[in-house]
Amino acid sequence: MTKLYFIRHGKTQWNLEGRYQGARGDSPLLKDSYLEIDALAHYLSPITFQHMYVSPVRRARVTGNTLQHDMDELQGYPIPLTIASRLREFNLGKMEGMKFTDVQKRYPQEFDDFRNHPDHYDPSTIQGESFPQLIQRMTPTIKRITDIYRNPTDNILIVSHGAALNALVNTLLGTDLHDLRKRGGLSNTSTTILETNDVGRTFSLIKWNDTSYIKRQPDATDMI
Incomplete structure (x- = not known):
């Protein structure tokens, strides 16, 4: 069964400040995030990985490059790394760079629907990207990966x-569009694992939002 390990990037300054980042907004990783990426590398080091695919947005690229470096030191070989443009974050338009509290005041409907009602989320006012648009953008990359990597190991x-x-x-x-948020959010530097035994036609969940390797207790600013 091919296993996909989905990693959320390390915590950033804007995460800490409660700001939307999106596909075009960005901020540096916190100093402690590098320690947490190293802890992630130790957690993953017993596993042999064939490839790493990384979003082009800087906070994800830095996370991926740091993880690749740390795992190279632990395993003795570099994991091949590809920047995949379709793995970037939502385009959040006018919300990018804004604090959550300010977005809630200025765009209350968009704020609530983005968090709680994906099937109702209409980003036209903020000039952003809808859930169906994001899913249509990202899914082909996963299908391509599972088509390339078919071995059970x-x-x-x-x-x-x-x-x-x-x-x-x-x-x-x-999961149906209206239920996309039912499992809760994903923390910074978390690991979520899926597996497929039919070349990406169906998937099963192995782990959701695992942060057991991080020493501190994640708080609300880690989660989205």
Whole structure:
């Protein structure tokens, strides 16, 4: 069974400040995030990975490159890494860079629907990307990966973003659009594992939002 390990990027300054980042907004990883990526590398080091696919957005690229470096030191070989543009975060338009509290005041409907009602979320006012648009964008990359890596022992790392991964993973599991948020959010530097035994036609969930390797207790600013 091919296993896909979905990693959310390390915690950033804007995560800490409660700001939307999105596909175009960005901020640096916190100093402690590098320690948490190293802890993730130790957690993953017993596993042989065939490839790593990484979002082009800087916070994800830095997470992926750091993870690749740390695992190279632990395992003695570099995991091949590909930047995959379709793995970028939601385009959140006018909300990017804004604090959650300010978005809630200025765009209350969009704020609530994005978090709680994906099937009602209409991003036209904020000039953003809808859930169906994001799913249509990201899914072909997963299908391509599972078409390439068909061996039962293949393990693939995918480094991306909290909201995007939440929508993508739940869709791969067959979850309806209105229920995409039912499993809760994904924490920074978390690991979610899916497996497929039919070349990506169906998936089963092995782990959701695992942060057991991180010493501190994740708080509300880690989750999206």
